[in-house]
Amino acid sequence: MNRTLAARAAAGVLAAALVLAGCSSKAKDDGDKAAEGGMKTGEGISGKTITLGALTDMTGVYATLGKSVTQAQQLYVKQLNAAGGVCGYKVELTIRDHSYDPQKAVSAYTELEPKVLGFVQFIGSPFVAAVKQRIDGQDKGLVLPQAWSATLLGSPYIRVIGSTYDLETINAVDFLMQEKGIKKGDKIGHVYFEGDYGENALTGSEHIAKEAGLTVVQQKIKATDNDMTAQVTALKKAGVKAIVLSAGPRQAVSLVGVAAASGFNVPIIGNNSAFAPQLLATEAGPALMKNYYVASPSLPIGADTPKAKKLVADYKAAYPKDSLDNGIVAGWTAASAFGEALKKACASKDLTREGVDKALLSLDAYDIGFGVTQDFSDPAAASSRESVILQPDKSVTGGMKVVREAGASKVAQAYTPAS
Known part of the structure; x- marks a missing residue:
């Protein structure tokens, strides 16, 4: 991680934008093209170039995440092409910044969809959900979103990488x-964004609370709510013993900082998009290192694995002025999975959208070196039920250390995500 959030007020805007976009949808080609050597190709392939799309947030609420995800994917594409590309085809990444704006997100998808084979990045579960019907019904291009809502499950073309927010939250509460x-x-508190992200996470906390005999005290917030004083006051008064946070980095630094300042010494755990290492340089840095934890779908960028160390070295060489965070892992993982699907599709001489989708479905034990194996064979299920529990630590690479290795709690193993 999102990473993702959604205000219900945006729903009408999304619906209107979707209607307008649908009115201008392009006519599909009548058939797939037969390229040199018997290779089947279609949308997104011109000559010896495969074009992939990236719909990101470089200037909105998840700008830090978007920048890291995008640069990691640019690095992957550069290295892939330097190694010969995919069956002699070079890969090109076309990027659009939607600023986490619903109209811009849908418009950017509409613009790029006819020009790309698929999307290696799409930040924002509400925006992916807004075009899901088009993806499933007519476009049928593979989308690997940086979004973890269970509402995106069930599509053979939209593939969530890692545990969904409900599963992740179940594992987070199990850690507590x-x-x-x-x-x-x-009693445990749960501060969450209204919309797909927060409400899917709330489903997880309520599920494990019912199983374990806990009570969840809810605090729903908007993406624009950056001061968590009222929420801390309410949860302290309610007597909660821990807090789950399903929001963004801004809310994390406020929640942890206000709690520490008021002497409210309880553990706080966030979903994977509720932290950025830049927070450690704020006044709340010491409190974050003491009382804050993050549930993650993979090991952090500073993991002690050969592939993680190589990625750190390569990323530093490519972007020496930029900090390291887990957005790099998310971006690299998605690009690697898409790249692997391209290679398998190429081996089958079918680089059409259908061929690439089918290739991804064949990946049932995929691990790029960050501790979690992904199974993409069942579109109705998350590719993993495991989470890694991290803790902020400014002394380690990427600002996050592992306090519990990848694993799925018993409740998570038995749980069926709602889609």
């Missing part, structure tokens, strides 16, 4: 119970 003393009868 196993490691932080939360027990049956306790």
